[in-house]
Amino acid sequence: MQNYPEELRTPPVRLISLVGCPDLHPTISNHLLSEQPPIHTLAFPDLSNISFLLPLPSSKESSEPSLSTPPPGILKRDWLLKRRTKVPAVVAALFPSLHVSGDPAQWLQLCSDLDHLKAVTRSRNIKLVVIIVHSDSRDDINEDRMIALRKRAEVDTKYVIFVKPNDASDLSQSLHRLRNSFSELANVYYKDEGRKLKTRIEKRTSSYTELNIRYCFKAAVYAEFLSDWIEALRFYEDAYNKLWEISGLPTKSLSIQRLVEIKTVAEHLHFKISTLLLHSGKVVEAVTWFRQHITLYSRLIGEPDTEFLHWEWMSRQFMVFAELLETSSTTSLSIPALGLGTGNKPLTEWEFHSAYYYQLAANYLKEKRSSFELISSMYINADELEKTTESLVPSVYVGQYCRLLEQVDVTLMQIVTDKEFLNNTIAGEKKHQEPFHMITLLKKAYESYSHAKAQRMSSFCACQIAKEYYAMDNLEEAKRHFDNVASLYRREGWITLLWEVLSYLRDLSRKHGIVKDYLEYSLEMAALPISFDVHMLSLRSKDCCPVNPATLDNREKIHNEVFNLVHEESVLASVEHGKELKVTGDNPVHLEIDLVSPLRLVLLASVAFHEQVIKPGVPTLITVSLLSHLPLTIELDQLEVHFNQSECNFIVVNAERLPSAAMASDKHGHRVEQAPSLALSSNKWLRMTYQIKSDQSGKLECTSVIAKIRPNFTICCRAESPASMDDLPVWKFENHLETLPTKDPALAFSGLKTIQVEELDPEVDLILSASTPALVGETFIVPVTVVSKGPDIHSGELKINLVDVRGGGLFSPRETESFSSSHHVELLGISGMEDNADSHLISDEAMKIKQSFGLISVPFLKRGEPWSCKLQIKWHRAKPIMLYVSLGYSPLSDDPNAQKINVHRSLQIDGKPAVTIGHHILLPFRRDALLLSRTKAIPQSDQSLSLPLNETCILVISAQNCTEVPLQLLSMSIEADNDGIEEKSCSIKNASSNLVDPALLTPGEEFKKVFTVTSEINSSKQIRLGNVLLRWKRYSKTEDQYDSNVGSVLTTQSLPDVDIEFSPLIVCMESPPYAILGDPFTYFIKIKNQSKLLQEVKFSLADVQSFVISGSHDDTISILPVSEHVLGYKLVPLASGMLQLPRFTLTSARYSASFQPSMAESTVFVFPSKPPCELADKGDAGPESSGPISTSLS
Template structure:
C-alpha cells in the first residue's frame, strides 16, 4: 500500500469551478484563435468569474452517460463514492460546450457556412450522448457589429442560424476580433457562467429527484452519495452556503452508517473527505471557530474507529493526515487574512499530526516485524485491473463486497500481509520530520519558544532514528542552550545522551568529548554507574583508544562507528582540543578571585583559582594556565604536573592538580606588577585547564574571564536567595557558593611618604599677587629624586575662572593674560630623608568668587618588591579652596561748595567731587597713592593732589578725598557728561616690599550739566561780631551773550540790620557792597 494513499485527492482539495470546453479553436496555427484563447486563460484576475476552460476538438468523445434508472428497488450500491466521479465533473464533463466559428453577417456564401456551423453543433450534441450539458455558438467576426436593431440583415441571419442549430437566441454570441478583445471575452465569460449555473442547478435537481426512490434499509450508502453530489454541484455553482449545508448533512449520514471491520476504512475515508470540505468552507466564510468545532467533533467521532488490529497503523496514518490537512487549511486561511493567536494556531495541528505519525511508526515496527524469509504475495493482492480502486476507502481484493462476513479469510490474510510488508518500506522519519518542521515554523511565527524547542528535540531524535546524525546534532545542539539557560536539567540530560550517541556513531572527537564532559557534570541527572561508564570512555579517548559503544545504538551503525574510530586513532593530526565552557556545564567548575580590588605597585598582586570537580571519581589534570589582558604576566601563573595518560584516574591523593569530587581545590598565585601599568586594570581574560597530555590526546577547558559556565549565574542567584544555613567546614576549606568571582584588579601608585603643607592668608583680594607657600617634606627612608610640582587652578572648573586666574612663581611682576592658570611639572630637585623645601606660588584672581587650587607633587623612588628592584613613581596632591573678595568699596558723590548734595551741576560753576574708600579686606591695606584722571570735558579749579598717600586702612576703615572741579558749557549732552577715572594704588600692609603695587581703576559716574543765565556769588567773611559791622559783597555775572535786565531786592532779617540799596534794577555796576550789623550770636542766615 503506497504511503501516498492517505493524501487527499487533488480534485477534493482544489476549488471547484464550472467546467467549460471550447471547440473550433485552432490555437496552434491560427493567430486569431490563439489570441482568443490567451484572452480566456492568461493572467486571469481574481475578480473574473470562476470558470475552468479547456480547448477540445469538435468531435471529442465525452464520458458516456449511464442509462437513467426508473427504480432503485433491487439496486444494491457497491460503495459510497467512485474514485473518478469528482475528476469527471471537474475536468471531463463540461457544463457548457462552446462552438467557435468564423462567420460574418455579410458572408457571400452564407447558406453553406450556416449549414457547416449547424453540422458542427450537431456533432457536439451527439458526442455528449444525452447529457444536460449546454451548447452555445460564438461567431468570430472581423468587423465590429452595429448596435442591436440597426442591422436588419444581421438580425435575420442570426434568427436563421439559431433555427438551423436548434439554439435559443441566448446561446448565440458574436466576438469581433478588435483591439478590445479582452473586454468582449469578459462579457462572453459572464454569459458562459450563467449557462453553467443553469446546468449545475439542473444536475442538483436531477440528483435530488433520486431520493424519492431510496429507502434507508438498503440504500444508506446512496443517501450519503447523493448528498455529497448535491454539495459538490453546489460548489461548482459557487453556492457555498448551500454546499456547506449539504456537506454537513452528508457528514451526519456517514456516521449513521453501520460500521464494521470490513467497511470502517471506507466510512473514515468519506468522513475525512466531507470534514475537509466543511472546514474549508467554514474558513472561506470567515468562521474559523465553526471550522475548529467541526474538526474536533470529527476527531472525537473517528479516533476510536480503529478497524483491524493487524492494520492499526493505518488508523494512525489516517489520523495524522486529518490533523495535517486541517493545519494546511488553517495556515492557508491565515495567509488570506485570518488572525491566529498563540494558543490557537496551525502549529498545534501539525504537532498532533506528527504525534500520530510517530504512533504509526511504532505500530508498524511492532506489526510489520516479519522474518526476512517472508516474501511479498504473488499475485499482488493490492493490484487492480485498472490500477485504481473503484470506490474510495475499499480494499482492492474485495471491491464492491459489502457483506460484514469475510467470504475468503485466506485472501484477507494475504492482503493484510501485503499491506504490512509495504508499510515496512515506508520512511516514517521523513514524514515525521516534515510535520515537526511545519509545527516549528508556526510556533516560531507565533512566538512560542518552549513549544518550538520541544519539537526541535523531537526532530533531532527523528533524524537520529533516520541515521542522519549530522542534522540530529545540529538541531539538538541548537536547543541545548535554551534548556541550560532555564535549568531544565532532566531534559538537557536526555538531549545530551542522544547527542553523545550521534557524536559516537560519527566518531566526532570534539563533540564526543564535549558532551561527555557535560554528562559527567552537576547538570547531568544520570546515575553514578552511567557517569562512571562515560568517564571511562572519556579517558580511553584521551589515551588515543576507541571508546565503548553507547547503549541502545543500532548494531550496524555501531560497526560502522568502530571503523571510523579506528581510522581516527591511525590518523596523524592535532591531538589538542580547546573547548570553551561558557556555553555549557562541564564537570569542573572554576572561579578566579583577586585578594583585593586594587593593589599598590610596590605590593605583590595575589589571587586564587578555585577548582571543584563533580565527576564520580577523582581525576588528575596536567596543566593550569591563567591569561591576562597584559600577556607579560601569563608566564608567572602556570602550574604543570607531568603525568602519563594512564595516571589520570590513579594516584590521586598527590599533587596540586588532583581534584577530589565535591572538594574545593585552591591554587594561589602572586606576581609583581609593572610600573607602567599604574592606573590600569589587570584583568584575567581566561583560565585554561588541561586534561590528558600531548602524547595521547589533550582537552583544554577554557573559561572566559574569571570562570563560570552556563549554569553559574542561575546557581549564584539561587544561593543569594537561599536562607539555608551552610554546614561548618574545616579551616582549610570554603563553601563553593560563598566564593565570588573577582576577575580584575586595579594597579595604583605606591603610597607616598611625603607631607605637603600649604600656607596662605585668605581670602585673596581681587587682582593682587596672592602668595601661596608650598612646603614639601620627605619622610622616605631613601633619597627621592626627580621631584616635580604641579600647581594652580584645579582643572574642570568654570571656563571663566580659568580665563581670569593666572599663576606664577615670580611675585615681583604682575601677571597678565599670557600667564597660565596651572603650572605643570615644575622641577624642584631631589630630597634626602627628612629634608624639606618651600616653594612660593603667586596667584592673581581677576574676579571674585571661590576657586579650588591643586598642588600635586610627584617623585621617583627605588624600592624592592619580592627581591626585585623597581622604580616607583609616587605622587601626592593637596587641594585648597580660596575665596576672592574685593579689597575695598569706593563711594563717589557730587556736592556744592557748601557741601550740599547735587543731582546735577551747572556750567562754569565750581562743584566738589568727593570719594570715600572703605576697606573690605580682613587684612590691613596700605593705599600707596591715588590719582584723579579727568575726562576732557572736566577741568580742575585748583591743583589735583592725592590726599591719602600711604594711608593704612584696617577692616571697616575708610579714607576720603575732595576735589573742586568745573565743567564748561557743552550744551545739552544726553546721558550726562563723563567725569573721568579714580585710580587707587594699593597693597597689603603685610606684603613684602618686592611685591608689586596693585592699581585699581574706578570709573567715575556721569553727571548732568545745566547752563544758567545769571550767576550770583556772595563774598563775606567767615565770621562776624555782635554789634559790629560785617561787610558782604555780592557778585553778579551774566552768562549769556545778551544784556540782561535784572531786578534785585534785598529782604531784611531778624538777625541782621544792613545798609545799602534795598531794591536795584539792572543793568548796573558789576557788584554791590552791603554793611551788615549782627543782632545775635550763633550761626545765622541773612
C-alpha cells in the same frame, strides 16, 4: 493536500460547449471566464467533432447500474473530472447567418447538423443554444427560416441569439446576453441532474449503500456547481455518514482492499466537508468535525499486516487538515472563545493551530514507520518482493487498485487479491521511502509553534527533528537542534529531559570523534542533580536511542568513563566513523568554563580576597574555593591561580600526586604552593587560603583558576566573586544543603575577586604658604616648597590649578570692563627662589602656564634636598579662590612609564581690595551761583553733579586703607581722559616732603588730597573729570633698599561725570573773618548779573538779636546785564561767640528762584574783646580764599 486531484481540491466550475465558427470562440470563452462566477468553455471547431466528446449513448451506459449485484466500487474515479472537463451543461451551436439564409443545400446541411446535435444532447439532458453569427450586416434572415430553425432546434426564442462580431457595441451586448442564457441553462441543467439524484436517494432505489453514497456525492457535487454550499455540505455529510455504515461493521469482515477503499473515500468526503466548513468560516465546526472523523476512523486499524497503511492514512488526515487550517485565512482571525466548544469536550487552543496537526501527523508517520519496519522485516524474502514488480495502478473506482495486463493491443485491468495487494504495497513503499517527510512536517510544526511563541512546544518539535536527524546520521543538524533544546531545559531545570538531550549529544560527539564535546557533555550529565529518586528509574524510551535511565549509577558510570578516558591508557572507539576518542599528550583537552557555561556544575571557582584595599607590598589573604557536583570525588594534580598582574600568579601542587613537581621551581618563576591533597568531593567546597602581595598599585583581579586534573586534561574556570555569584543553573531548584564558599560567612556574602592596591605613601613635603590675604591688583606671591624626605624624586611635575571657591570659573563673560584679561584671577608666572640664582629663571619649556592652570617640571631632587618656586597670582577682582598644587613623581627611575606617586595640597586665598577711594566737590565759600538745573524738580537725587561755569571748585580725593596691613602710598594724581577738559595736577599742601617719602597708611587710615576745578567751557553734555591714579605698595621694612616703584600697584578709579552750567546770578557775601564785641564791621552782599538780561531781584534781610543792623531790610532792585549790585550793611555785634549773621534771602523774579545761604556759611566768630595776639596777618587770607591752593582750569 497536493496529492489530491485538482478537481477535488478546487470548487467545481460550470462547463459549456461551443460548436462551430471557431474564430468567435476565444472572444466568448474569455468573456465567460472573466465574469463572476466563471464558466469554463469547451470549444469545437466543427459540429462533427462533438461526437468525440459525447458519443451516442450506448445501451449499456444508458442503463442504470444493475440493482441486483453489488457495485464493484463506491465512487468512480473519473466521474468528477468528466463533469468538470468533458460533460458540458449547455451546448451552443454557432451558425453563420449565411447558412441560415443561404441556399437550400446549406440549409439542409444545417438542419442535419442540428439533428445530430440534438440527438447527442437530448439523451443527456444537455441544454442547447443556437447562436447565429451575422458576419455581414446586410444579411437578413427571413422570418420563416427563423421559425423553421427554432422548431428544428426545439429551443425557446430567447435561446436563439444573434451575434454581430463586427459591431463592437452590439457584440458586448450579445456576449452579455449569451452569458445570461448560458448561466440560466447551466443552472437548470445542474438543478435537474441534482433533482434526479435526490429522488433516487429519497426513493431508496438501491439497496446498496455504496450506490447511495455515490448518489449523495454526486448530488453534493451538483450543488457545488450551483454554489449552493449548504446543500453540498449536507449531501457530503450524508455520504460520509452512509459510508460509516459500511465501515462501522466489525473490521474483521472487511478485506484489506475494501478497507483501503472506504478510507480513501472517507478521506475525500472529509476533505470536501472540511474545506466547505473552513471556507464558510466555521472553524469550530471544522475542528469538531475533524475530531469526530479521527475518533471514528482511528479504530479501523485493520489487519496487523496493514497497520502501517492505517498510520499513513491517519498521518495524512492530520497533515491535510493542518494545511487546510493554514491556508484558511479565517483561523488566524477569529479563534472563538474557548470553553464554548461542544459541551463536555471543549476545544483547546492548540486545536486551532496547524502546528498541533502537523506534529500529530509526524507522530503517526513515526508510528507508520515503526510498524512498516516490523512488517517488512517479516517479508525477509526480497526475491518474493522483487517478483511483484509489476505495479498496481488505480482502478476505475476511487481507492481501488488493480493490475494492468498489457496484451497485444488492449490493456486489461485485473483485480488483485489481498495478498498480492499487500506485497505490492510493501514493495512500492520500500522503493519510495521519503525520509525527509517527517522532518518537513516537524519543521512546519516547529515554525508554527515558534510563531505562536510556544517555545516549549517548539522545543519538543525541535527535539523530535533532532532525533530524526540523529537516526539519519546527519550529525550537524542534530547537534544544532539538540543544543537549542538543551538550553531551554537547562534554564527551566527539567533534568530528565535535559538528560535525554545530553545523552544524544554525547553520543553524537562520540560518533564524530570530538573528544572535547564528548567530555563536556559527559561531565555535564555526570553533574546533573539526579539522586535516588525512584520515579526516574523507569526512564527508557522505546526507540533504540543512546539514552540510559537517569540514575545516580549511570552518572557514576559516565563519570568513570570520562576519567578513564583522560587517563592516557583508555581509548574509546567511535564505532561508526572509525574514529578514536583519546586524550594524549599530542591531543590534550582544555575545557573553558565561563560565567554562563553549563559546565559550572562541574567546576565552580570562587575567589575572595580577605581585604578590600591593601598597601603595595603588604601581604593579604586570598581564599580560593572550588565546588564540583560530579558524583565522585576527583583528585586534581595542580591548580593555577591567575591574576591580571601576572607576577602574582601562583600554583598549588597536590603533594600526594606530584611530589617531585613540588620541588621543581616553576619555569615562569611563579610561586609554587604545596597542598597535602587536592581532592574535590561531590557538592562540597574545597577551600584554600593563601597569602598574596602585590607591588603594583591599581586593581588586582583574579581572572581564572586552571585545574589540571590529568597531565593532558585541564579545566580553566573563570574566577567568580562570592558576593556576585549566580546560582548554578540546574542545582538551584534542588532541595539540598547549600554551603558557603568561605568559612567566614561575611566573606561569603561580600567577598570580591578584586582588590585595590593603593599607591605608596608619598614621602615628600609640599608646602604652600600664604599668610595674608591677597590684595586686588598686586602680584601676589605664593611660595611652594618641595622637600623630599624619603627616596629621590625623579621626573617630578607640579600642577597648579586655580579654582573659584564658590564653583564656576574664574572667567566671566558678562564683565565688559577693560581688563587686559577677562579672568578675575590669573596665574601670571612662576619664578624660582630669589636666593638661588641658578634656578631664578625657569626655562619656558619646563613651564606651561595658562590663566588658571600651570605645569612645571621639578628637577631631580636627592633625599632631603629642598626645591621651591614662587607662584605669581594676580587678582583683578576681590574673590576668594582655591589653589590646588599637586606633585607627581616617581620614586625609582626616570622612566616616564614608571608608576607615579601623587601629592596634593590646596590653599584658599582671599583676594581683597587694598584701598577705597572717595571724593567730594566743594563749591567756593560764600559765593553761590544760581544753577538753573537745580531749581527744577529734584525727585531724582542721583542726578549728576552740576558745576557753575567759570568758578573755581575744590575736589577732595580720599583714599582709605581697608586692608589689615600697612600700605605705602606713593602717588596720587588725576589723569584726564583723552577727550573733555584738560586737567593739571596741583601740588599738595606740604607737598615736597610727602612726595619724597611715601605716605604710610596704617589699616583704616585715610589719605586726602585736594584739587581745584575750574571749568570754562559751557557745554551741554557731561564732562568727565578723569581717573584717579593711586600708586601704592605694601609697606615692608626690609624692602626699603629697593626701588620704591618695584612692586608698586596702580589702582585706578574713575571720577563721576559733572555738568558745567552757566549761572545767570551769583551771590557773594563778604564779611571779615571775625568780629569784636561792640566793634562795627561791614557786611557786603554782592549780586552779580552775568546774563545779558535785566534781572529783577527781591531781597530781604532778617533781624537778629545778636547784631544791630544798618541798611535796607528788603527791597526789589533791578540789576543791569553784566553788572554787579552791592548791598552794604553795617553790623555791630551785641554778643560774643559763634554767631549767626542776619539771614539774607534773595528771590529772582525772572527765574522764580529764591536763595538763602546755608547756616554754616553765614556765621561769624565774635571775640569778646580784641584778642591780644596779632590776627591781622591771618585775617588777610580771608576765609573765602583757599590759601595756597591755586588751581587754574583753562
